[in-house]
Amino acid sequence: MSDNEHEVSVTVSEARISGYGSGGVETVISVEEVVKQVEAIADGPDQARIDALAGPDPYLSIEHLKAGYGKMQILHDFSLKVGKGQSCCLIGPNGAGKSTVLHSIFGFTNIFSGKVDVGGQDVTHYSSNEKLKNAGIAYILQDKSVFGGMTVEENLWMGGYLKETTAEAKEAAEKIFEKYPRLAARRNHQAKVLSGGERRLLEISRALVMEPEVLLVDEPSIGLEPRFIDMVFEILDDLQRVEGKTILMVEQNAKKGLEFADIGYVLVSGQTAMAGTGEELLANPEVGRLFLGG
């Protein structure tokens, strides 16, 4: 079976089930829309457009990646570039492979071919620990990844598990407490008693203990009340604009994600259907119809 035949069968069996519009409200996508999505892949962005979006010196670069789980290939010749200090949001229907892109960068998938480059290092086959320690890549999990029975402080120390000494991990944790007094006020509380927003702040902070340059953020708004969603995006905005972190995010709330991001990619069946600035994708009628609730 050729690559193309494989793509079509995956799209028809999965993408027709659902997509998510603004605010994570599920909407059904008809077979006609699935066909349009498949056609969109054929007209996917050219390499020149992907290069232009990231600027002349991309910090994170994925080239022609084929990756998946076991023998199952999910990403098909996927390429992406993000400049230093830029933010990029991946949107697309359920099962399109958005989280798999993050998993592949962080070392959770089988990479069949292609390349992942960060800060000039070829990190394609680094272990996850090497990616975090040597290449400054941190992965922030979707949800519920705090250690509930441990205190906030102990959770931060856990984030420093790759530091040379415990003292260094504790020192890095103190810097986090200086930055986020809201967490400092809870330092001796068990993580399980935190509010949803505080838990997400702790998840982000725990990743910051290793002082990464690249943040892979999986669904930052998932399961949060609207007021906490705004808070989390403000934190990410500060990390990008003030601290210069490079951010690659997957977000079901496409409107929020594209409003935040400098660059957006629409993934369908493990391939890029569209790429543009966040503003361009927000204004695109097809994106609006399929992912922004009309």
Ligand SMILES: Nc1ncnc2c1ncn2[C@@H]1O[C@H](COP(=O)(O)OP(=O)(O)OP(=O)(O)O)[C@@H](O)[C@H]1O
């Ligand atoms: N750990 C895993 N092992 C095996 N298959 C997986 C694993 N994680 C994801 N998959 C499969 O890979 C495909 C892509 O999943 P992925 O989570 O990357 O999609 P997604 O676009 O992020 O979807 P969603 O928006 O629903 O989170 C799906 O068919 C999924 O079932």
